[in-house]
Amino acid sequence: LSSRASGILSALDIPLNKEVSGVYDGQWKGSGEIVESLCPTTGEVLARIKSASHADVSEALIKSRQAYLQFRDVPAPRRGEILRQIREGLANKREELGALVTLEMGKIRTEGVGEIQEFIDICDYAVGLSRMMNGRLVASERPGHSILEVPNPLGVVAVLSAFNFPVAVYGWNLALSFAAGNATIWKPSPTTPLTSIAVTSIVSQILEKNNLPGALAGLVTGGQPVGEALVASKEVELVSFTGSERVGRIVGQAVVSRFGKSILELGGNNASIVMPDADLSLAVPGVFFGAVGTAGQRCTSTRRLFLHRDIADEFLERLQKLYGSLKPGDPLDNDTLLGPLHTRAAVDLHKSTIDYLRSIDADILSGGKGYDVTPYEGGNFVQPTIAVPKSVDMSDRIWSTETFAPILNVAMFDELEEAIQWNNAVPQGLSSSLWTRDLRNVGKWTGPSGSDAGIVNVNAGTSGAEIGASFGGNKSTGWGRESGGDAWKQYVRWSACTINFSNEAPLAQGVNFDF
Numbered sequence: 317l318s319s320r321a322s323g324i325l326s327a328l329d330i331p332l333n334k335e336v337s338g339v340y341d342g343q344w345k346g347s348g349e350i351v352e353s354l355c356p357t358t359g360e361v362l363a364r365i366k367s368a369s370h371a372d373v374s375e376a377l378i379k380s381r382q383a384y385l386q387f388r389d390v391p392a393p394r395r396g397e398i399l400r401q402i403r404e405g406l407a408n409k410r411e412e413l414g415a416l417v418t419l420e421m422g423k424i425r426t427e428g429v430g431e432i433q434e435f436i437d438i439c440d441y442a443v444g445l446s447r448m449m450n451g452r453l454v455a456s457e458r459p460g461h462s463i464l465e466v467p468n469p470l471g472v473v474a475v476l477s478a479f480n481f482p483v484a485v486y487g488w489n490l491a492l493s494f495a496a497g498n499a500t501i502w503k504p505s506p507t508t509p510l511t512s513i514a515v516t517s518i519v520s521q522i523l524e525k526n527n528l529p530g531a532l533a534g535l536v537t538g539g540q541p542v543g544e545a546l547v548a549s550k551e552v553e554l555v556s557f558t559g560s561e562r563v564g565r566i567v568g569q570a571v572v573s574r575f576g577k578s579i580l581e582l583g584g585n586n587a588s589i590v591m592p593d594a595d596l597s598l599a600v601p602g603v604f605f606g607a608v609g610t611a612g613q614r615c616t617s618t619r620r621l622f623l624h625r626d627i628a629d630e631f632l633e634r635l636q637k638l639y640g641s642l643k644p645g646d647p648l649d650n651d652t653l654l655g656p657l658h659t660r661a662a663v664d665l666h667k668s669t670i671d672y673l674r675s676i677d678a679d680i681l682s683g684g685k686g687y688d689v690t691p692y693e694g695g696n697f698v699q700p701t702i703a704v705p706k707s708v709d710m711s712d713r714i715w716s717t718e719t720f721a722p723i724l725n726v727a728m729f730d731e732l733e734e735a736i737q738w739n740n741a742v743p744q745g746l747s748s749s750l751w752t753r754d755l756r757n758v759g760k761w762t763g764p765s766g767s768d769a770g771i772v773n774v775n776a777g778t779s780g781a782e783i784g785a786s787f788g789g790n791k792s793t794g795w796g797r798e799s800g801g802d803a804w805k806q807y808v809r810w811s812a813c814t815i816n817f818s819n820e821a822p823l824a825q826g827v828n829f830d831f
């Protein structure tokens with residue numbers, strides 16, 4: 317193992333040069349196949365992980381259920397206190413965990429650390445929530461009656477997370493689920509097992525210290541069969557899945573067929589619209605970060621750019637200058653802004669998409685080639701690309717599909733209405749952003765005839781949402797919300813309780829049933 321990697325693993329007590337347990341249900345184990353964790357920057361094998369076998373998953377589910385039965389009776393503010401300790405545990409290892417995200421996922425260091433910060437933030441949020449997950453009292457039409465709407469813990473929540481946010485998205489789910497009194501069982505992406513092991517190890521130490529069952533934060537690493545077992549299990553009340561539209565469709569159908577609940581956070585195909593009155597000193601860097609941040613591998617990455625014809629030339633000139641200044645580098649180096657893609661397959665996808673762009677005669681303004689020199693030979697480096705396809709038909713595959721790589725497609729418009737129509741004309745509906753100084757445009761954009769995405773920003777890019785707002789999308793992006801807002805309400809079961817404290821028993825709607 318390179319010293320670049322071994323320092324980071326050692327700082328988090330991950331054993332070097334021996335197989336690492338990838339299952340935790342109160343005990344560390346793993347009797348399934350051995351999965352390799354690869355470094356996207358150098359191509360080296362970081363570790364071999366003992367993933368979950370079918371028997372491991374079944375056992376972990378039983379342990380999760382038992383843990384839930386114990387935990388649901390713990391008062392919510394006490395659950396909040398455990399979350400506060402988890403928050404401290406994460407904050408103490410913020411830099412180390414951030415570096416591991418960078419090592420294993422490939423995103424740059426500040427973004428790796430930023431993910432741990434998101435987990436810390438949502439813990440803070442959930443500590444507060446643990447004293448505020450209020451039901452309500454509804455006015456009854458009958459004298460001497462009250463109706464209460466009561467939130468109670470839900471059960472076991474399975475979190476199936478993606479490689480691109482290997483910590484934050486799990487954190488959003490764990491924190492809310494935990495505050496709500498549930499047990500969580502986590503299946504991370506098969507390509508980021510080490511990160512999930514390091515996070516679970518910190519959380520589990522806090523649970524154990526508080527004499528709580530470790531299976532409140534279970535972990536089952538592995539591939540498709542592990543995910544399928546969780547999704548199919550009647551022991552899982554809520555499945556929170558982040559990933560592709562293709563897999564999300566299968567997950568959604570499987571969960572609904574057993575009347576389970578699901579939260580689906582699937583593809584994004586996010587657009588930025590720049591009006592002629594926009595402040596370009598905000599808009600150009602905003603679009604730049606949205607399109608090339610995380611090397612274009614966020615669900616919220618900017619993939620489509622609609623420029624008003626009056627500012628298009630100037631905007632593109634300034635944007636191309638920024639693209640030209642980007643140098644691929646080791647994402648662990650503090651001054652690197654562009655790391656590798658996560659997998660070889662993503663490099664191939666980037667290439668085949670550019671081949672397709674060439675085949676439809678698109679103008680390639682930036683990128684579109686491989687690098688002559690890359691920081692490491694085995695790394696998955698690609699050039700971020702700006703393309704102007706000839707067609708603005710949003711049903712063409714170049715516009716309608718999410719390509720998980722740094723490719724930004726540009727089109728010019730004359731009227732805002734046209735750009736909003738393009739924004740809404742694709743299957744996905746996660747994030748969107750409008751750059752303008754005109755209040756009338758803002759009203760249109762955020763109103764009934766505006767953007768149909770779940771995230772609708774003004775003078776802020778498509779990516780980089782804070783935890784306080786609810787996060788999620790519409791249409792083929794899926795449904796449900798994570799993180800802030802009212803998202804917590806999905807992690808509880810709701811009861812409407814009518815209580816009669818009178819000496820009469822009147823029926824609702826004035827119904828008579830005298831006998």
Ligand code: UN1
Pocket residue numbers: 480481484485558613614615616778779780781782
């Ligand atoms: C994702 O890409 O799935 O808004 C999550 C953002 C981040 C989360 C993205 N806070 O870009």
